[in-house]
Amino acid sequence: MQVRHEQLEVRSHGKGLYEITDDVQSKIDKNPVGNGTVTVFVQHTSCSIVIMENADPTARRDLEEFFDRLVPEDTDYFTHDAEGSDDMPSHIRMVLTRTSETVPIVDGRMQLGTWQGIFLFEHRRSPHRRKVVITMMGE
Amino acid sequence: MQVRHEQLEVRSHGKGLYEITDDVQSKIDKNPVGNGTVTVFVQHTSCSIVIMENADPTARRDLEEFFDRLVPEDTDYFTHDAEGSDDMPSHIRMVLTRTSETVPIVDGRMQLGTWQGIFLFEHRRSPHRRKVVITMMGE
Amino acid sequence: MQVRHEQLEVRSHGKGLYEITDDVQSKIDKNPVGNGTVTVFVQHTSCSIVIMENADPTARRDLEEFFDRLVPEDTDYFTHDAEGSDDMPSHIRMVLTRTSETVPIVDGRMQLGTWQGIFLFEHRRSPHRRKVVITMMGE
Numbered sequence: 001m002q003v004r005h006e007q008l009e010v011r012s013h014g015k016g017l018y019e020i021t022d023d024v025q026s027k028i029d030k031n032p033v034g035n036g037t038v039t040v041f042v043q044h045t046s047c048s049i050v051i052m053e054n055a056d057p058t059a060r061r062d063l064e065e066f067f068d069r070l071v072p073e074d075t076d077y078f079t080h081d082a083e084g085s086d087d088m089p090s091h092i093r094m095v096l097t098r099t100s101e102t103v104p105i106v107d108g109r110m111q112l113g114t115w116q117g118i119f120l121f122e123h124r125r126s127p128h129r130r131k132v133v134i135t136m137m138g139e
Numbered sequence: 140m141q142v143r144h145e146q147l148e149v150r151s152h153g154k155g156l157y158e159i160t161d162d163v164q165s166k167i168d169k170n171p172v173g174n175g176t177v178t179v180f181v182q183h184t185s186c187s188i189v190i191m192e193n194a195d196p197t198a199r200r201d202l203e204e205f206f207d208r209l210v211p212e213d214t215d216y217f218t219h220d221a222e223g224s225d226d227m228p229s230h231i232r233m234v235l236t237r238t239s240e241t242v243p244i245v246d247g248r249m250q251l252g253t254w255q256g257i258f259l260f261e262h263r264r265s266p267h268r269r270k271v272v273i274t275m276m277g278e
Numbered sequence: 279m280q281v282r283h284e285q286l287e288v289r290s291h292g293k294g295l296y297e298i299t300d301d302v303q304s305k306i307d308k309n310p311v312g313n314g315t316v317t318v319f320v321q322h323t324s325c326s327i328v329i330m331e332n333a334d335p336t337a338r339r340d341l342e343e344f345f346d347r348l349v350p351e352d353t354d355y356f357t358h359d360a361e362g363s364d365d366m367p368s369h370i371r372m373v374l375t376r377t378s379e380t381v382p383i384v385d386g387r388m389q390l391g392t393w394q395g396i397f398l399f400e401h402r403r404s405p406h407r408r409k410v411v412i413t414m415m416g417e
Contacts, residue, residue: 001279043391113182252321
């Protein structure tokens with residue numbers, strides 16, 4: 001059994017879903033963990049890691065629209081707005097989704113279903129460099 | 140330390156919660172991992188894995204009603220509807236919940252609380268066969 | 279590779295976020311797992327474990343207000359109310375957030391970002407003693 005950590009930087013340019021499936025698989029390919037799990041963890045509280053349908057871009061646009069309406073930027077009772085109107089909504093969207101995903105690895109491959117992709121879900125409007133820690137455990 | 144993977148197929152027949160706690164424990168019973176964690180991962184983007192109250196069926200019905208109202212099938216701005224009106228809502232409900240749960244194992248038993256059960260949360264109306272990967276790691 | 283479990287009891291006194299980051303790190307400090315992951319798992323279905331912004335209390339208050347409005351206690355179609363009007367909303371808030379978080383450990387330290395803290399998110403109004411299982415795996 002072994003444990004290996006890798007770093008990944010994701011550059012975002014506005015709200016939305018950024019697929020990182022291939023980046024995560026590349027980190028697994030470099031390491032001797034053929035059988036176990038990978039945990040993809042983002043070190044921020046204004047973006048998320050989610051598994052989502054990765055075939056049809058309209059699914060991602062509808063998802064983004066849903067979250068824009070569920071947590072509107074112009075919500076009048078928000079008081080945490082030091083970084084602008086997308087500050088508090090970004091924290092809420094993160095809590096409603098996930099900070100990490102854990103995926104099984106078999107024979108060196110993530111066991112994602114046919115339509116599953118791993119995404120960084122950016123909740124801020126301005127460009128950001130997001131730090132992701134990829135932890136592989138197994139044998 | 141060891142890692143073991145098992146497959147589980149769950150047959151759903153419409154929206155709702157399907158308890159799989161005993162199925163997961165059965166897989167643990169078959170494997171030599173007495174102390175560690177189990178990760179229950181579903182390989183689809185239109186259903187979820189969640190831990191939920193498993194004693195009172197009214198709690199599950201209220202939960203399903205809440206999600207039907209939070210993400211209505213007749214939402215007018217949804218454009219991703221190739222598979223019908225429950226297509227896009229199913230992806231959003233999955234993102235709002237979870238694709239996997241990880242539970243500690245001590246002395247061969249999942250450390251669930253008294254009222255906790257593991258459920259496949261089906262978001263589609265038609266029958267489906269859902270593939271679940273159960274990964275046990277430990278000693 | 280080793281696995282270690284620790285117990286943590288968190289006393290809550292009403293709805294809200296209770297930070298447990300230091301308590302989790304203390305458990306890691308006591309155990310010989312310098313490199314791996316920690317899974318923080320709560321054994322209840324009416325509170326959650328979430329990672330959230332830990333610097334500004336207004337962010338936490340806005341988050342609590344958002345959840346109070348998203349899942350109101352006076353929702354007329356809820357039938358699961360044996361334990362009061364905050365009974366069913368607490369289960370829904372738990373399903374919308376998380377029962378556990380998994381965080382990488384490097385050189386004995388959790389790899390949280392600058393503003394990330396681990397919180398027990400209590401959804402019930404009355405005081406509770408909440409049981410948390412902390413599982414460390416690694417080398």
